[in-house]
Amino acid sequence: MDKQLLTEERFEIDRLTILDCSKLRFYKDEANFISLDYNGESYFNVRLTRLIPFYSKTTYISVAYDNADNEFCEIGVIRDMAELSEEQYKMIDEYLEYKYYMPEITKVYSIKDNSRGFIFVDMMTTSGRKTVCVRDWYSNFRMLSEKLLYCVDVDGNKYFCPDIETLDKKSMQVLEIFV
Amino acid sequence: MNLLLSAPKGHDFAEYLFALPFNLYGKAKKVDGNLCVTESEILVYIDGEIKDRYPLDAYEEYACEQLVGCSMMVGRNGDRDAKCICAFTNDSFVAFAEVCKIINHYLTAGILVHESDIDEPKCPKCGLPLDGYTECPYCASKIKTFSKLFGRLKPYAPQFAVAVGCTVLAEILNVVSPYINRILIDDYVRPQNTSHWLGFAALCGAMFVILIINTFLDWANMKASRYVSLNLGQDLRQDVFNKTLDLSMSSISKKTAGDLINRVSNDANKLQSFLTDYGKDAIVRVFSLLVVLVIMFSMNYKLALLAVVPIPFVLIIVKKVYNTIHMYYGRVWRFSNAHSKLLHDALNGIRVIKTCGTEEAEIEKYRVASEKWAKSATKAEIVWNLIWPVADFMLTIGNYLVLYFGSLMLLGRLGAFGTLTLGELTQFVSYVGMLYTPLRWLMQLPRQLADASVSASKVFEILEEHTDVRDDADCVDLDIKGDIEFNNVYFGYNIYNPVLKDVSCKIEKGKMYGIVGHSGAGKSTMINLILRLYDVTQGSVTIDGVDIRKISQKSLRSQVGVVLQETYLFEGTVLENITYAKPDATFEEVVEAAKIAHAHEFVTKLPDGYNTRVGNKGHTLSGGERQRIAIARAILHDPKIIILDEATASLDTETERQIQEGLNELCKGRTTIAIAHRLSTLSNADSLIVLDKGRLAETGTHDQLMRQKGVYYALVMAQRKTTKMKAVQPQQQSAASHPAPAPAN
Numbered sequence: 001m002d003k004q005l006l007t008e009e010r011f012e013i014d015r016l017t018i019l020d021c022s023k024l025r026f027y028k029d030e031a032n033f034i035s036l037d038y039n040g041e042s043y044f045n046v047r048l049t050r051l052i053p054f055y056s057k058t059t060y061i062s063v064a065y066d067n068a069d070n071e072f073c074e075i076g077v078i079r080d081m082a083e084l085s086e087e088q089y090k091m092i093d094e095y096l097e098y099k100y101y102m103p104e105i106t107k108v109y110s111i112k113d114n115s116r117g118f119i120f121v122d123m124m125t126t127s128g129r130k131t132v133c134v135r136d137w138y139s140n141f142r143m144l145s146e147k148l149l150y151c152v153d154v155d156g157n158k159y160f161c162p163d164i165e166t167l168d169k170k171s172m173q174v175l176e177i178f179v
Numbered sequence: 180m181n182l183l184l185s186a187p188k189g190h191d192f193a194e195y196l197f198a199l200p201f202n203l204y205g206k207a208k209k210v211d212g213n214l215c216v217t218e219s220e221i222l223v224y225i226d227g228e229i230k231d232r233y234p235l236d237a238y239e240e241y242a243c244e245q246l247v248g249c250s251m252m253v254g255r256n257g258d259r260d261a262k263c264i265c266a267f268t269n270d271s272f273v274a275f276a277e278v279c280k281i282i283n284h285y286l287t288a289g290i291l292v293h294e295s296d297i298d299e300p301k302c303p304k305c306g307l308p309l310d311g312y313t314e315c316p317y318c319a320s321k322i323k324t325f326s327k328l329f330g331r332l333k334p335y336a337p338q339f340a341v342a343v344g345c346t347v348l349a350e351i352l353n354v355v356s357p358y359i360n361r362i363l364i365d366d367y368v369r370p371q372n373t374s375h376w377l378g379f380a381a382l383c384g385a386m387f388v389i390l391i392i393n394t395f396l397d398w399a400n401m402k403a404s405r406y407v408s409l410n411l412g413q414d415l416r417q418d419v420f421n422k423t424l425d426l427s428m429s430s431i432s433k434k435t436a437g438d439l440i441n442r443v444s445n446d447a448n449k450l451q452s453f454l455t456d457y458g459k460d461a462i463v464r465v466f467s468l469l470v471v472l473v474i475m476f477s478m479n480y481k482l483a484l485l486a487v488v489p490i491p492f493v494l495i496i497v498k499k500v501y502n503t504i505h506m507y508y509g510r511v512w513r514f515s516n517a518h519s520k521l522l523h524d525a526l527n528g529i530r531v532i533k534t535c536g537t538e539e540a541e542i543e544k545y546r547v548a549s550e551k552w553a554k555s556a557t558k559a560e561i562v563w564n565l566i567w568p569v570a571d572f573m574l575t576i577g578n579y580l581v582l583y584f585g586s587l588m589l590l591g592r593l594g595a596f597g598t599l600t601l602g603e604l605t606q607f608v609s610y611v612g613m614l615y616t617p618l619r620w621l622m623q624l625p626r627q628l629a630d631a632s633v634s635a636s637k638v639f640e641i642l643e644e645h646t647d648v649r650d651d652a653d654c655v656d657l658d659i660k661g662d663i664e665f666n667n668v669y670f671g672y673n674i675y676n677p678v679l680k681d682v683s684c685k686i687e688k689g690k691m692y693g694i695v696g697h698s699g700a701g702k703s704t705m706i707n708l709i710l711r712l713y714d715v716t717q718g719s720v721t722i723d724g725v726d727i728r729k730i731s732q733k734s735l736r737s738q739v740g741v742v743l744q745e746t747y748l749f750e751g752t753v754l755e756n757i758t759y760a761k762p763d764a765t766f767e768e769v770v771e772a773a774k775i776a777h778a779h780e781f782v783t784k785l786p787d788g789y790n791t792r793v794g795n796k797g798h799t800l801s802g803g804e805r806q807r808i809a810i811a812r813a814i815l816h817d818p819k820i821i822i823l824d825e826a827t828a829s830l831d832t833e834t835e836r837q838i839q840e841g842l843n844e845l846c847k848g849r850t851t852i853a854i855a856h857r858l859s860t861l862s863n864a865d866s867l868i869v870l871d872k873g874r875l876a877e878t879g880t881h882d883q884l885m886r887q888k889g890v891y892y893a894l895v896m897a898q899r900k901t902t903k904m905k906a907v908q909p910q911q912q913s914a915a916s917h918p919a920p921a922p923a924n
Contacts, residue, residue: 033261033263045261053247098203098246098249098266099246099247099248099249100246100247100248101203101246101247101248101249101268102247102248113506113509118307127209128209133306133307133308135308138513138516153270154301154307154308155268155269155270155272156245156269156272157248157249157268157269157270158247158248177506177507177509177510178510
């Protein structure tokens, strides 16, 4: 009886599926969402996710979809987007750049602390100059590694600088007190 | 909330109901776009040119989807037809979400609301998030706030007056001392006058008396200040706490528990110390500054000007220096905090570190954190020691000017300035010194004022908030029998986003009803309405034929018992927790209730029996034990209506079975309403109420509903499918993955 019970209680184990890039065919539907044909199956509106967004933008991309019960189903993982054809690479890259829209910080002019947990950062980004308000800045304006600066403003917009050492001297002086 | 924010180039706001700017379009490129809504259409503009137009009913539903770094507005027809209408950075998310809700409301109810009724998410003046406040605490009128604050001193006016009076008198006496010094120097010390011992003794006596009076004034001041401060603090905390408990759930849910705790304790404490320390000191310091200035100018206005003129420039420089030093010490605090976190992590996780053999890596991490802290502290100290003496010197530079020019006057080398005696110079220099004390203090005042004004706005917002669920003047205390009826009930946490739509059903007394439906179908909302945590938007909920808005909240809630999924136990003993809802229960009644709830057995095994302290939230007990205490509490409460909201959802099957017995005892002969995710838990229910997307889909017994093959049938089937065990299929090992552990047999 016990043995039978134990046998019944065996669960399916999820394993990492690395996708064969030569068989992937992503296409955009009319609404600009990305769908996929793979191994004879069609998947509508697939969800592409950078698994290590801060370390790599083009490797380890999860491809998933929601089934009829709104459950997360992963089709597999693209190990390196470079294995895709040029046209497919472009399509996926555009989608990911959209999803992970995150202007890069190229210069920091000034940081003002209002002494109540907020700072106002005046900076130049790849989307133009802006002054952003950061709440609880000890958590939301910080180094994720020795070089990578990550900033989330009060609205949830994200900014980053991949290597603060590449910034000019004045920016570094402004940043020094805060990071 | 204002939803007319930006009209397209060459167009006017008057053309649209709503007009919002968006900044991303195709390929995440920056654009200058506008999304405008008219009575019949959604218009998408790029650079002032119309790009797309959609009739409002082009899609069944509109929604805002948050991506990682931006968001988009999407139109949907079912699950498979969706279109991205425009995209924007997250600062516009709330506005777009609001527009989507309004259009969705139009699509379901046929009414296009022209104005949003939610509060602005950000202060239009300073741009800081409002976080549920109706008025920005940083921009609120400081005079208005402080007059309200000082108004709270009224009951303690005599004591406050004593404190102020004592401090003013002490300041006056302080001004007299340099004058006595001057007479001593000029009349007795310099001329070496030994023939007037009596006068000399009288002056010494006067100084001694001043010392004694000053000591007495200090004592009286301290006593009166403490009295005012402690009582005022207590009043503030109590009022904020009372008001917080009195507020409706919709007001409470806008604020986090941490925020409310802060307002009750930290903000009230800040105001307490501000009023009694800074409030009193502000009066005294300004007074003292004026007195000293008047004396100095009347003694010698030229010397007084030398002392005063540099002050404004010096203050500006010193303020900047203060800010720099503050930043450096802020940095030290941050590194020290990071160091503490690392230490906390490493010591708490020491077993993991040892079992993984990562001691060396952790030691290195600690070394780096510790070194960063030490370096930042050294740098801050260097900056402090370099800057501070210079800043302090600059602040008191007037003193040196007065000494230099005063000495020249003493020696008669500065004819234009007149002459001075040694005693007069000593007296003047003492006053210059007394000028800097209030000045240094006043430099800190703006910061203290700003802090206190923010705290005051937060506290007064709670104190002045009108609770929206309150007892009518003609409300009654009802002896509840247990018949409940929902009559065409509409309710939404946002008025145009109803969670319950046209729900009508009857719940008969003494019977058990189960409410089932998908997550978000409105199950818990129905219960919230029965408890009158919220008032219905439309329709009514009646108990024994009486609208619950006409029943006093105390009477209603004292006759409804609730057992939730997560039981909250208060700090205290098992006994105190069981008697929480009926403090006058006898001990025998408590044991009786505990026995019915199957709690007595485990309580007797606890070291101190019913006197065992269960600690914060009852974490010393298991989930099942906590739940049994909650059931005992509900049994003792002897309610007419019982609500079980996922009461056994977090328990294992065996514990659930035991608790179910307790629950069955509790529910006997009472109206019972149960929500359970596990549909099998509701097998005892006399009837089931099935909700689907906020509407009443079906009612009936389990068998009737299964035969109908409707929403309930689909729910049961879906649940059976997900709970069905899946046999392990041989999997192809994928490339590059580590071998997964074999399933246990």
